[in-house]
Amino acid sequence: MSDTYTLTMDDPIETSLLDTSAQGLIGKGLDRVDGPKKVSGQATYSAEYSFENGCYGFLVRAPFAVGRITKIDTQAAKALPGVIDVVTDFDRFIRNSAQGAVKSAPVQGVRDVAYFGEPVAIVVAEGYEQARDAASLVRIEHEAGSGNFDFAEAIADADIPPDGAAPATHDQGDLDKAMGDADATVDEVWTTPSQNSAAMEPHASVALWNDDGLTLYGSYQMPSFDRPSLADALGLETEQVRIITPYIGGGFGSKLGIAPESVAAAIASKQIGRPVKTVMTRQQVFDATVRRSNTRQRVRLAAGKDGKLTGIGHETHCSNLPDEVFFEPAGIATHFLYGGEHRRITHAIARLNRVLSGSMRAPGEAAGMLALECAMDELAERLGIDPVELRKINDCKRDPEKDIPYSSRSFTECLDEGAKRFGWDKRNRTPGKMREGEWLIGHGMSGSARGNQLQPSEARVVLRPDGSAIVETDMTDIGTGTYTILSQIAGELLGLPIDRVDVRLGDNRFPPGSGSGGSFGAGSSGSSVYLACEDIRRKLATAMDCEPSDLTLKDGEAIAANRRVSLSDIMSGEIEATGRIEPGDQGDEVRQAGHGAHFCAVRVNAVTGEVRIDRWTAVFAAGRILNEKTATSQCLGGVVFGIGAALTEELVHDPRNGKVVNRDLAEYHVPVHADVPHVDIRFLPERDTHANPLHAKGIGELGIAGAGAAVANAIANATGARVRDYPLTLDKLLDSLPPV
Amino acid sequence: MAWERKVGKAMHFTINGKNYDADPDIRTSLLDLLREHLNLTGSKKGCDHGQCGACTVLVNGRRINSCLTLAVMHQDDEITTIEGIGTPDNLAPLQAAFVKHDGFQCGYCTPGQICSATGMLNEAKQGWPSHVSERLEGDVELTDDEIRERMSGNLCRCSAYPNIVDAIREVAEEPA
Ligand code: FES
Ligand code: FES
Numbered sequence: 001m002s003d004t005y006t007l008t009m010d011d012p013i014e015t016s017l018l019d020t021s022a023q024g025l026i027g028k029g030l031d032r033v034d035g036p037k038k039v040s041g042q043a044t045y046s047a048e049y050s051f052e053n054g055c056y057g058f059l060v061r062a063p064f065a066v067g068r069i070t071k072i073d074t075q076a077a078k079a080l081p082g083v084i085d086v087v088t089d090f091d092r093f094i095r096n097s098a099q100g101a102v103k104s105a106p107v108q109g110v111r112d113v114a115y116f117g118e119p120v121a122i123v124v125a126e127g128y129e130q131a132r133d134a135a136s137l138v139r140i141e142h143e144a145g146s147g148n149f150d151f152a153e154a155i156a157d158a159d160i161p162p163d164g165a166a167p168a169t170h171d172q173g174d175l176d177k178a179m180g181d182a183d184a185t186v187d188e189v190w191t192t193p194s195q196n197s198a199a200m201e202p203h204a205s206v207a208l209w210n211d212d213g214l215t216l217y218g219s220y221q222m223p224s225f226d227r228p229s230l231a232d233a234l235g236l237e238t239e240q241v242r243i244i245t246p247y248i249g250g251g252f253g254s255k256l257g258i259a260p261e262s263v264a265a266a267i268a269s270k271q272i273g274r275p276v277k278t279v280m281t282r283q284q285v286f287d288a289t290v291r292r293s294n295t296r297q298r299v300r301l302a303a304g305k306d307g308k309l310t311g312i313g314h315e316t317h318c319s320n321l322p323d324e325v326f327f328e329p330a331g332i333a334t335h336f337l338y339g340g341e342h343r344r345i346t347h348a349i350a351r352l353n354r355v356l357s358g359s360m361r362a363p364g365e366a367a368g369m370l371a372l373e374c375a376m377d378e379l380a381e382r383l384g385i386d387p388v389e390l391r392k393i394n395d396c397k398r399d400p401e402k403d404i405p406y407s408s409r410s411f412t413e414c415l416d417e418g419a420k421r422f423g424w425d426k427r428n429r430t431p432g433k434m435r436e437g438e439w440l441i442g443h444g445m446s447g448s449a450r451g452n453q454l455q456p457s458e459a460r461v462v463l464r465p466d467g468s469a470i471v472e473t474d475m476t477d478i479g480t481g482t483y484t485i486l487s488q489i490a491g492e493l494l495g496l497p498i499d500r501v502d503v504r505l506g507d508n509r510f511p512p513g514s515g516s517g518g519s520f521g522a523g524s525s526g527s528s529v530y531l532a533c534e535d536i537r538r539k540l541a542t543a544m545d546c547e548p549s550d551l552t553l554k555d556g557e558a559i560a561a562n563r564r565v566s567l568s569d570i571m572s573g574e575i576e577a578t579g580r581i582e583p584g585d586q587g588d589e590v591r592q593a594g595h596g597a598h599f600c601a602v603r604v605n606a607v608t609g610e611v612r613i614d615r616w617t618a619v620f621a622a623g624r625i626l627n628e629k630t631a632t633s634q635c636l637g638g639v640v641f642g643i644g645a646a647l648t649e650e651l652v653h654d655p656r657n658g659k660v661v662n663r664d665l666a667e668y669h670v671p672v673h674a675d676v677p678h679v680d681i682r683f684l685p686e687r688d689t690h691a692n693p694l695h696a697k698g699i700g701e702l703g704i705a706g707a708g709a710a711v712a713n714a715i716a717n718a719t720g721a722r723v724r725d726y727p728l729t730l731d732k733l734l735d736s737l738p739p740v
Numbered sequence: 741m742a743w744e745r746k747v748g749k750a751m752h753f754t755i756n757g758k759n760y761d762a763d764p765d766i767r768t769s770l771l772d773l774l775r776e777h778l779n780l781t782g783s784k785k786g787c788d789h790g791q792c793g794a795c796t797v798l799v800n801g802r803r804i805n806s807c808l809t810l811a812v813m814h815q816d817d818e819i820t821t822i823e824g825i826g827t828p829d830n831l832a833p834l835q836a837a838f839v840k841h842d843g844f845q846c847g848y849c850t851p852g853q854i855c856s857a858t859g860m861l862n863e864a865k866q867g868w869p870s871h872v873s874e875r876l877e878g879d880v881e882l883t884d885d886e887i888r889e890r891m892s893g894n895l896c897r898c899s900a901y902p903n904i905v906d907a908i909r910e911v912a913e914e915p916a
Contacts, residue, residue: 035839036831038847039854041782041822048781128776129767200786200794200848200897249784249848250897282787479846479898633842633900640899665791665895673888676901 005535005577007527009454010584012689017534018624022554023495025488029629030498034247034483043247046219047204047279054206055084057265057278058131060121060138061287062113065657066147066353069111072121073139082130086138087268088121096356097290098229098257099326100222100517101455105233106257107323113142114321115355116659117287119260124268124276147353149658151294154350155317161349165364165451165518166329172401173342175300178311182302184382190299190371190724194319194651194660195292197360198670201249202285207265208275213240218262221251222515223474226258227508233263243474245506248516251478252641253359256517259289286355286663291651293318293328293357295367299375302342307385307393309340314372319352326358330368333449333705335401336591337372337411338394343401354658359517361641362701365450366708370645370726373446373709378722381431387713388419388597391447399591407590407690408697410621411447414597414684418445418619421680422599432720432738439603439612440737442718446706448596448620450519452688452697454583457514457524461490461532461579465571467556469494471503471532475513475525479637480700481630485522486529488627489694493533495553511578519594519698522626524581527692531579534693539577543570586690594622594702598639598710604718606737609730611647611715617680618707623688623697631699632681638703639679644671646708650727752815755780756824764811771795773811774821782822782851786895793894796852796859797821803859805893822851825858833914834858837907845898853894857908860890864912882912 018026037043062069074086090111095118098106110120121138125131148154160168179185206217213236220226223243231241248255265278280289300313318328331345360366380387395412398405419425427443428434434441459473471490477483487501494501504510514524534548541548546560553559557566586592601615618639625631648669652661662668681703687695708726716722721736753760755778762777771788774780774797783806786794790808797806798820826832831839834854844850864880872889873880880886887905896904 031839032842034847036828038844038850039831039835039838040826040828041851042828043847044781045848048775050779127765128772129765198897200792200846200895201784202786248846250846252897279785282789629842633845633903636902637845637899640901664789665787666789670895670897671899672892672895673901673905674892676899678902
């Protein structure tokens with residue numbers, strides 16, 4: 001074992017070893033190291049592990065919204081061939097999925113049902129088809145309870161939660177007075193619907209027990225949190241649980257915390273003494289994992305003739321189950337994106353009996369900027385100022401609430417570069433007046449911002465004398481490119497070609513990583529690898545009898561003071577080091593965020609209201625870009641999520657019982673190939689010395705922030721009318737179309 | 741097979757040129773046969789309802805959603821799955837192009853995209869029109885809009901769409 005080399009980010013790191021090292025791997029658009037496996041079907045996802053004597057579990061859902069179960073009749077189910085048992089545990093089954101980054105169990109106990117589709121039992125059978133069939137025969141009797149299903153009504157009793165990712169409430173100055181004194185104002189309400197992450201891989205767990213405890217092949221984004229959370233749910237010590245999750249078929253927040261299938265599979269497996277594989281159906285994922293909350297957002301802007309904001313208000317109502325503290329922090333970017341002395345940013349939760357709401361890609365910004373960035377557009381129109389110009393006028397040098405500097409901020413630069421690349425000067429300047437045949441043409445833009453975070457993360461690196469290295473951490477790659485960037489960082493700092501680095505992820509046997517969420521994965525886990533490598537470099541410098549700063553490592557050789565030797569000449573055996581990064585004062589002393597700008601061109605059919613997106617340019621600045629190819633893909637994914645939010649994505653809840661009506665991929669409309677044009681994505685050079693030793697900020701969520709608003713602004717530009725109720729489906733646009 | 745159930749008659753399949761015997765429940769979909777009985781887990785399940793394309797395989801050269809068809813119906817067919825298209829050490833041109841253009845992120849939809857694109861390129865070669873084709877007869881020119889339209893049955897929530905189109909276009913343009 002090696003000592004852990006820990007860095008707490010209390011001070012900026014002025015020089016990064018990534019700027020002085022010689023291997024040349026950083027920044028380049030290298031192919032993903034896990035690519036060949038993924039394109040040939042050789043990457044193994046959770047449901048694809050099979051074991052001797054294994055059997056299948058199938059979850060049984062409550063077919064009602066609120067009430068107390070009086071009886072579960074399993075007779076017909078158990079009579080089917082192949083059925084082993086119908087298992088339930090009213091105390092330990094989890095009612096809600098866990099929120100992200102929580103080490104304790106989520107709400108447990110399923111005798112009292114709180115939402116339609118809550119999983120209350122599991123059928124275990126020899127074959128999958130038998131389990132599925134039997135599950136449909138389980139009869140659940142209950143005493144009905146009363147629930148809340150009407151958002152508008154529940155808003156009246158909304159409560160103010162404790163602070164979360166953003167403060168629940170911030171009041172500064174006198175917004176009402178600023179509104180009264182302003183030359184121009186906006187005071188409008190936007191609504192956004194519930195959404196589902198809809199990762200392509202459904203939640204899945206294969207549970208098996210041995211003398212040491214439980215091994216769970218599960219699809220989870222944050223194994224270092226999910227492990228204690230699952231252990232707590234099952235009444236085990238953390239060390240008795242091992243989660244293995246090397247490949248994850250997307251998460252987008254929905255797999256941050258443990259979901260019902262893991263606990264059910266584990267309990268069933270223990271009870272029958274056999275491995276149990278439980279894969280949620282797509283419908284169950286919609287019913288019983290997690291949604292992004294619907295919101296109602298009132299945005300107020302007050303500005304002088306010169307466009308300078310004097311006041312900014314962003315008041316959000318979202319929904320969640322009783323007792324859940326998570327709120328959709330829609331005002332999160334409003335805190336720091338624009339200046340203005342008088343500010344009011346609030347959040348309240350309306351209590352509804354709908355499936356849990358929690359984090360989905362860019363919780364806060366994704367929903368909040370759909371309102372804020374449209375409000376800015378409306379203000380620009382009222383003032384007769386170019387929307388790009390209005391944002392530049394309100395760019396700030398210091399955080400307008402905390403009066404602290406930004407760690408780095410290239411907002412204006414992104415706006416300028418994006419406008420230039422897109423050809424913003426040739427845009428339609430008169431809303432509703434540019435037409436080509438049947439199509440109305442519109443151009444829209446928005447600003448983008450996503451807060452940057454650092455989480456504790458640990459990694460072990462082993463350098464071998466043969467010039468190869470192993471990196472181990474229980475960090476995950478959910479499509480983000482972790483395997484690749486960690487290979488790049490280790491290869492860069494140890495002077496090894498990328499194919500000499502073997503990165504192993506997603507297993508609790510490895511040191512605890514940050515997990516993937518909140519765009520902190522690359523910065524946090526990358527820093528832990530950086531620190532372990534820094535420690536190894538120190539040891540190599542001692543062997544070379546030089547200062548670490550005089551040591552160059554390249555292609556398996558060490559170079560110092562005119563001496564060039566192969567690693568095997570100076571290493572008597574493996575060198576192992578563990579690196580750990582901890583957040584510190586830099587999280588409070590500066591405001592850290594990535595910034596960007598979106599520009600798009602749309603066509604709206606003048607007869608049907610159909611919207612097509614023709615062109616997109618987005619420019620971002622997020623510190624050092626570790627791999628241009630994977631970073632571009634991350635932002636591309638964000639932009640397309642934004643297109644979905646703007647145009648098609650909406651979970652429809654039955655007003656009588658909160659049930660998700662459109663609980664499959666035919667009815668919940670995520671963007672498809674035909675909805676997405678070529679997307680031009682560019683990064684501006686930037687370094688963030690406050691963020692971490694890599695000088696990189698998160699990018700997984702930056703792309704979605706503001707993207708949908710750019711679409712909405714382009715639609716308003718095309719039709720000349722504003723629709724503020726997302727998604728902007730064609731039926732809502734019909735009234736604003738010219739007479740046929 | 742460890743996860744196999746012993747009920748009903750044995751069935752026989754030809755997959756990627758190899759013969760397989762299996763004994764699945766008569767209700768087993770082709771997808772579940774591959775994933776749960778034959779350890780061919782490259783084909784993915786995203787919805788089990790023909791709504792996502794993750795399970796796309798080729799049956800007698802034609803792309804189908806393997807979740808929407810029963811295994812028992814395909815005992816006389818030539819089935820090709822992603823495992824039969826290429827291996828990590830010997831990638832088919834489409835697979836290599838997906839890597840080069842980053843036509844995936846999490847990789848879960850990817851085998852389906854690649855099987856689908858393989859079938860789609862053949863359809864185009866044979867002159868099949870699509871919803872966006874200008875003409876119903878004659879050679880198909882695989883413009884980006886044609887590729888997008890023809891690939892729209894394959895969802896990618898990571899949204900690698902433009903990169904997938906780049907990868908497919910590159911292979912489509914290669915001299916045969
Ligand atoms: S799994 Fe077959 S189409 Fe989705
Ligand atoms: S690569 Fe993740 S769904 Fe397509």
